[in-house]
Amino acid sequence: MQYTLKQISEHLNAKVINEPSGEVIITGLTYAEQAKENDLTLIDKQEHIKLWQNSKATAAIVSKKISKELAQVNDKPLIVVNNADLAMAKILELFSVPYPEQNGIHEKAIIDPTAKIGKNVSIGPSAYIGKNVEIGDNTIIYANVCIYNDAKVGTNCIIWPSVIIRDRTIIGHFCRLCSNCSIGSDGFGYRPSEDGRTIVRIPHIGNVVIGSFVDIGSNTCINNAKYGSTIIGDYTKIDNLVQIGHNVIIGKGCMICGQAGISGSVTIGDGVIIAGNAGIKDHTNIGSDARIGGKAGVMWDVPAGESHMGYPAYKDSELAKQWIAIRKLPETMKKLKAIAKSLNIDL
Known part of the structure; x- marks a missing residue:
């Protein structure tokens, strides 16, 4: 896969400094220190300028704020943009490997006759689609996925192998569910029996509702609600190995990093970032645009816009x-x- 420097700059609608007279071919994207000839790299910080001095990359995407200084380092072409990180994301899309080809419904897929399958849907071998399931147009379901009764999956979703989607789950459009994640598993609800000798399991009869443009990483578990719904808002991105308890409500545009644990009935606003290995106590409220640091233990409510870290977690300035x-x-x-x-x- 290759593109010319001109094609890339036009794709970004960006100006090129030190533009060469001839055609420049770009065949790969990588870090400045690992680059070789015909690679494109990213330089977006002042401290990376030294890396550019020694890099073998053919060209770079650079932030406008450091472009003039970089242009003095050597005569290699620079694609100048306002936000180099987001620009590189667009070019990564160009170079992305296509999804594994899967056309139509595999003969070894098990699909209940009551299921409603949309147009141009692909379903892989050994996938199971239960009673009254609805699958939207253009959705891709890979091998060994199980979607149980009365679940609904929207349009243009990608569900990777061995994902489990339990009964009554509702998933929006343009979602990506990575391998082995479990949506709608039983909530962790138990109480001691009256005589205190045994533990009584509390049934969870609610569901999970996931918005649109949501990404869920591998081996993440989202528990079913006791009653009502566990809710994940539009555009929220969840990493691998995240535990989300029953009746949790997560707003729009949140980012939750690996190994975070969110206990039951937590409410999280919009635009919240939760760093890796953080734990949040049950029935806690996290306000919109709050930040939770890595390994933090949140024991009480976090107001909107505040950053909390440590164990127990306090506001960063206090900590x-x-x-x-x-x-x-x-x-x-x-x-x-x-x-x-x-x-x-x-x-």
Whole structure:
């Protein structure tokens, strides 16, 4: 797969600095330090300029704010854009490997006669489609996917192998579900019996509702609601190995990183970012545009727009004061002991 520098710049509607007179062929995309001839790289930060000096890349996509300085480093062509990261994302789409070809419905797929299958739908071998399931147009379902009774999947979705979609789940349009994720599994609801000798399982009869343009990573589990719905808003992106408990409500445009755990009945606003390995206590509210740091343990509500980190999680500015105080603690103890000694006080 290859494109000319001109094709790439036109695709981005971008200006080229140090534009060569002849045709320049780009055959790959990679990091500046790993690049070879005919590769295109990304330079978007001041500290990356040194990498460009030594890079073997043929050309670079660069942020406008550093383009003039970069142009002085050498005479290699630079594609100048306002946001180099987003521009590279568009070029990555050009170079993306097409999805594995899968046309029509495989003869070994199991489809209940009551299921409604849209136009141009592909279903792979050993996939199971249950009673009254609805699949929208242009959706691709790969091998070993199980979609159980009364579930609905919208148009233009991609469901990778071995995904499980349980009963009554509703999935919007243009969603991507990666291998082995489980949608609508039983919520973790148990109570001690009256005599305290056994544990009683609480049935979860609700469902999961996923909006449109949602991505869900491999081995992520989203639990069914006890009643009502567990809800994932439009444009939310969920990494691998994330646990989302029953009756959680997540807003639009959120990003949830790997190994995060969200307990039951948590409510999360729009535009929230939850970093890796963070844990959120049940029945907690996270306001819109909040930020939760990696490995944070959220034990109480987080107001909109605030950043919280640490365990237990505090507002970042407050936690920074605690960390500074802890670092000073050994020296403070020395001084305190000296004062106590001068006063003949035992510590």
